[in-house]
Amino acid sequence: MRSNTEPKAHSAMPQNERLVQASLSMAALAIVASFASSCSLDPVHDGQVKALGGEDPNIPAGQYHRGGQPCTVCHGGEGPAKNVFAIAGTVFYQKYDPANPKVPVPVDQAFVRILTADNANLCFVTNCMGNFRATPDRLGAKGLKFPFLVSVQKTSGTGNQPVVAMVGHVGREPSCANCHKDPSFFDSPGHVAVNQNPPNSPVQCPPAVEPDPPLVCPEDLF
Numbered sequence: 001m002r003s004n005t006e007p008k009a010h011s012a013m014p015q016n017e018r019l020v021q022a023s024l025s026m027a028a029l030a031i032v033a034s035f036a037s038s039c040s041l042d043p044v045h046d047g048q049v050k051a052l053g054g055e056d057p058n059i060p061a062g063q064y065h066r067g068g069q070p071c072t073v074c075h076g077g078e079g080p081a082k083n084v085f086a087i088a089g090t091v092f093y094q095k096y097d098p099a100n101p102k103v104p105v106p107v108d109q110a111f112v113r114i115l116t117a118d119n120a121n122l123c124f125v126t127n128c129m130g131n132f133r134a135t136p137d138r139l140g141a142k143g144l145k146f147p148f149l150v151s152v153q154k155t156s157g158t159g160n161q162p163v164v165a166m167v168g169h170v171g172r173e174p175s176c177a178n179c180h181k182d183p184s185f186f187d188s189p190g191h192v193a194v195n196q197n198p199p200n201s202p203v204q205c206p207p208a209v210e211p212d213p214p215l216v217c218p219e220d221l222f
């Protein structure tokens with residue numbers, strides 16, 4: 001609608017063209033108004049957000065909420081969350097089992113390791129809801145270069161500490177859960193799992209005291 005602000009072009013315009021232009025800018029105004037009243041500019045994105053449902057009333061919106069959901073649908077820059085994550089997901093103990101599809105147990109302090117296309121090794125630690133996330137600042141100026149390889153590990157102290165690696169690479173999707181959906185099927189490997197049995201006594205979550213400084217992977221301790 002730039003020509004609206006150019007009086008020269010305007011005055012030289014025949015009557016009928018002016019009418020067309022006037023009605024076009026009315027239409028533009030109407031579109032702007034309808035965007036302003038909905039949550040985002042993109043109806044597909046709105047639909048994806050709505051499909052995830054409301055908050056669990058027992059878990060405040062924060063690092064422990066919405067385990068297993070594709071975090072970056074909301075934390076990807078298009079809202080509704082203001083905090084943007086470059087990558088995020090949730091890790092569980094056992095693989096999805098159709099014979100026993102009850103809520104999977106999340107892994108506290110699993111290590112999620114990523115080898116980026118530019119050979120950066122990144123490692124993230126899950127919280128007690130199995131969630132991990134990385135803000136763009138945490139990744140620094142280089143960011144996270146796709147495609148990347150990824151593995152998960154839960155060290156148990158028993159000497160049996162397998163690394164479970166994804167064979168394929170991730171080309172561009174920042175949320176593990178956008179592919180790792182339950183039930184597992186032709187189009188989905190099921191939720192991300194370390195393939196171990198959960199501990200006998202559940203971990204207190206949220207913890208009584210938040211770890212300070214935040215936990216890091218063994219290789220990031222120095």
Ligand code: HEC
Binds near residue numbers: 070133
């Ligand atoms: C359906 C949308 C939605 C999904 C999915 C979602 N979140 Fe959120 N999240 C929010 C909103 C809204 C807030 C409120 C604060 C904000 O605007 O950042 C929030 C807040 C947070 C915060 C606190 C931010 C701060 O600085 O206070 C964290 C951490 C967080 N979410 C992590 C996650 C993780 C990890 C996942 C995936 C396992 C996830 N969220 C999935 C909408 C979502």
Ligand code: HEC
Binds near residue numbers: 169179180
């Ligand atoms: C683009 C879709 C896609 C995304 C995104 C994705 N995965 Fe995967 N993942 C798969 C597929 C398909 C498989 C099964 C085949 C394979 O291993 O490559 C898989 C397998 C895995 C496995 C091995 C499972 C097993 O039991 O052997 C792990 C671990 C894993 N993914 C972790 C992750 C994590 C962590 C993320 C997020 C950082 C992630 N994946 C993001 C598609 C994806």
